[in-house]
Amino acid sequence: MAPLKLILPHILKRFSSTSSITIKPTPSKAHHHQPIPSLSFPHGYLLTGIHTGIKKSPLVPDLALILSTSQHPTSAAACFTRNAFKAAPVLVSQEVLEKSGGRVRAVVVSSGCANAVTGKKGLEDAWAMVRETDALLDPKAKLNKDGGNETLVMSTGVIGQTLPIAKIISGIQSQVQTTHTLGSDFDAWERAAKAFMTTDTFPKLRARKFVIRGKEYRMAGMDKGAGMIHPDMGPMASTTGSSGASGLHATLLGCILTDAAVSPRSLQSALMYAVERSFNSISVDGDMSTNDTIIVLANGAAGAGAIDEESDRESYEIFKQELTAFAADLAKLVVRDGEGATKFVTVTVNGAPSYADAHKIASRISTSALVKTALYGEDANWGRILASTGCVALSTPLNPSLVSVSFVPSDGSSALPVLVDGEPEDVDEARAKEILQEEEFEVRVELGLGAESATYWTCDFSYEYVRINGDYRS
Amino acid sequence: MAPLKLILPHILKRFSSTSSITIKPTPSKAHHHQPIPSLSFPHGYLLTGIHTGIKKSPLVPDLALILSTSQHPTSAAACFTRNAFKAAPVLVSQEVLEKSGGRVRAVVVSSGCANAVTGKKGLEDAWAMVRETDALLDPKAKLNKDGGNETLVMSTGVIGQTLPIAKIISGIQSQVQTTHTLGSDFDAWERAAKAFMTTDTFPKLRARKFVIRGKEYRMAGMDKGAGMIHPDMGPMASTTGSSGASGLHATLLGCILTDAAVSPRSLQSALMYAVERSFNSISVDGDMSTNDTIIVLANGAAGAGAIDEESDRESYEIFKQELTAFAADLAKLVVRDGEGATKFVTVTVNGAPSYADAHKIASRISTSALVKTALYGEDANWGRILASTGCVALSTPLNPSLVSVSFVPSDGSSALPVLVDGEPEDVDEARAKEILQEEEFEVRVELGLGAESATYWTCDFSYEYVRINGDYRS
Known part of the structure; x- marks a missing residue:
């Protein structure tokens, strides 16, 4: 899991002198x-x-x-x-x-x-x-x-x-x-x-x-x-x-x-x-x-x-x-067809006390810049998903020990749990990479609070997105 | 104004074959x-x-x-x-x-x-x-x-x-x-x-x-x-x-x-x-x-x-x-010190019916991916600022014809109004460029609904941000 890595390489990256980056081509749609x-x-x-x-x-x-x-x-x-x-x-x-x-x-x-x-x-x-x-x-x-x-x-x-x-x-x-x-x-x-x-x-x-x-x-x-x-x-x-x-x-x-x-x-x-x-x-x-x-x-x-x-x-x-x-x-x-999108990601929130609660969490995860850059980086970063989930005010308070997160491949093969009942799983790195490298997959969050569900569709946040919207005048 | 440009060059950019981009270095802090x-x-x-x-x-x-x-x-x-x-x-x-x-x-x-x-x-x-x-x-x-x-x-x-x-x-x-x-x-x-x-x-x-x-x-x-x-x-x-x-x-x-x-x-x-x-x-x-x-x-x-x-x-x-x-x-x-930040932008919302209303709008503008990529692109894009302003539910409904937006330089020189009472100004392009090229400036929104104000501080959304958070595993 990336979040388990020591933080030092991450710090060093901020001082990197790189001034040119190669961007993944946006797939043709x-x-x-x-x-x-x-x-x-x-x-x-x-x-x-x-x-x-x-x-x-x-x-x-x-x-x-x-x-x-x-x-x-x-x-x-x-x-x-x-x-x-x-x-x-x-x-x-x-x-x-x-x-x-x-x-x-x-x-x-x-x-x-x-x-x-x-x-x-x-x-x-x-x-x-x-x-x-x-x-x-x-x-x-x-x-x-x-x-x-x-x-x-x-x-x-x-x-x-x-x-x-x-x-x-x-x-x-x-x-x-x-x-x-x-x-x-x-x-x-x-x-x-x-x-x-x-x-x-x-x-x-x-x-x-x-x-x-x-x-x-x-x-x-x-x-x-x-x-x-x-x-x-x-x-x-x-x-x-x-x-x-x-x-x-x-x-x-x-x-x-x-x-x-x-x-x-x-x-x-x-x-x-x-x-x-x-x-x-x-x-x-x-x-x-x-x-x-x-x-x-x-x-x-x-x-x-x-x-x-x-x-x-x-x-x-x-x-x-x-x-x-x-x-x-x-x-x-x-x-x-999202600007700069290289991924098509379904975000499903299950076990919510109401549809509105499930929808709010799915929306929050789907708009988080940290989640979306992690999707671009093909990083199974459940920590960012949890942080987004936890900042939404719900009709019934979240119980962290009931929350599970998994990544679900679109080919019908079995889901990869990364957090089960609030406890991090010992994740199979190779399998995580396999799922997140695909253009399409699902992020599934189980709240354990009720029977309601909501589904959201989102894309990743790429260099290309910044180029399209930030280099507007170029 | 960039938003006034014809849209075609923008469309063409989506088909561009560029696969390598040069990123602005993040200034030393x-x-x-x-x-x-x-x-x-x-x-x-x-x-x-x-x-x-x-x-x-x-x-x-x-x-x-x-x-x-x-x-x-x-x-x-x-x-x-x-x-x-x-x-x-x-x-x-x-x-x-x-x-x-x-x-x-x-x-x-x-x-x-x-x-x-x-x-x-x-x-x-x-x-x-x-x-x-x-x-x-x-x-x-x-x-x-x-x-x-x-x-x-x-x-x-x-x-x-x-x-x-x-x-x-x-x-x-x-x-x-x-x-x-x-x-x-x-x-x-x-x-x-x-x-x-x-x-x-x-x-x-x-x-x-x-x-x-x-x-x-x-x-x-x-x-x-x-x-x-x-x-x-x-x-x-x-x-x-x-x-x-x-x-x-x-x-x-x-x-x-x-x-x-x-x-x-x-x-x-x-x-x-x-x-x-x-x-x-x-x-x-x-x-x-x-x-x-x-x-x-x-x-x-x-x-x-x-x-x-x-x-x-x-x-x-x-x-x-x-x-x-x-x-x-x-x-x-x-x-x-925001990750990848090249700009330090103060967002001030004046004329709100309550502090909470002003704070909500300032927060929305400060987190908009489109506003933040425009700040990175040094683009005085008031349209994106308006869109963010308008999607916030307030205690008193917004009256679009009372809303003004200006860019305020940090050197004490005069502000540049880009929208006055809901009407777009004929903006001095060179002056806009001058202000937005600086590392620090203010986005000021006047709602015309009351006497309350709130201030927010935000940064831009850069390639470097995507690199830090998306290339996490690299």
């Missing part, structure tokens, strides 16, 4: 994006990703459009960052969602500019994006006859600069021409996913099928994010007053689309449950962005009655679990 | 340790630092002894880590302090081994250190005639291994011989300070004089710490059950000695106030150790009645402010 059969995608959606001119290169899409074409009512739900500095698109989407009563049919997403700390102009621009996208929707399927908006808006990118709104508007308007690029096949979904990207190294797109009461439904979605990732999103989190907003260049944005019919209220409650166990359970660098937004649309295009928690609890529960598993798949892609 | 005139030290203390064999090199001291020789009653107070995994010396010191009613005359400190996760043996060893040090004290000055212990114990170093207790005992016993090294001059204080060190690059020793009601007193002390620094210490924080303890190699330990007389209760209350505004307001890496301990002794050797909050509020307030300023001086030394 391109293989996490693969073609998906077009039949897997939910029915009744048209998508595209186009270049409007927010980003410089004409080859890079910077605007995604997602439209529901279903003749059934489309429900929407969303979770927004709890950060007090909410960017203009967050404030606008909150207002649209609230006024529409959860009946929204489109999502417009811009990347390259976060439209944050942009004052009144920023709000006007976000509203313009909403109105222009509304105009793409079939007016016959409108539920709300009084002209209410039906589009939610998300933006990600640099802050403090306003959107090139004229370019964006003409980009959106281009989609009413016969030359529009809206489609429903894999290429269209992929174009949309690519238009979400900023510092991401691969587009993040997934699809799955699920069955409720014998009926098959589809769910697909995309997200983005690589840095400033430690979301804490809730439904209509209180907005603190004024319009001065702020955001950053690497927000978490996600959009999930299904052809199931779900009542707006049940869709929101399922999303909140899912987000807590997916996007709110990941961390790249512990920093919560000001633009984080997750949107789900349910357009009923598969045909069948609306799923509702009150009228059919069982169907609702199945839907909620499907949504949660799917959201977790999307969330994990963000951690895999 | 040796100049922070200077000789102090022996007359500056408080009267009535004997100190030494000796090598007992915990550390390998016979030239490196690993045990400090601090004895009060005052014939007046000596008061003691302490703050201990709130971590649930408390190391054996923390548990033992808490018990001694409680049973003694705040009447303690000695402190024994070992470095190189934290005596943590060492079970019953660890507790026995910590008690043995207490008893052996008790034996060095003048029995005639004993207040407590029933044989109660009068020594507090602290340890820092690696975890999971037991102390070489026989060597430590013979080291302590060597101090009753005529060849003892106990003394009261600068050399003796410096020896003690050196025996606190683990990964520290310089001994941390300071002294000051102060006057209360025309009477002059002295205060001196030492501390240590360079990594795993984000203390949260309270008085007798609840101990969670069992003896299984844990610690790490780079804890915060500190000891402050004064020749004023202070009642035990007032000493504890002054220390709690001081620690909140000093040691609990620093962060190197956001990780709270399991051994963090700050002890203060007040031995009355200067002569004069005991300072007490109830009987003389004014004298008590002066003492409290002196203790707070002195504790802040010691705390700042730890940040200056």
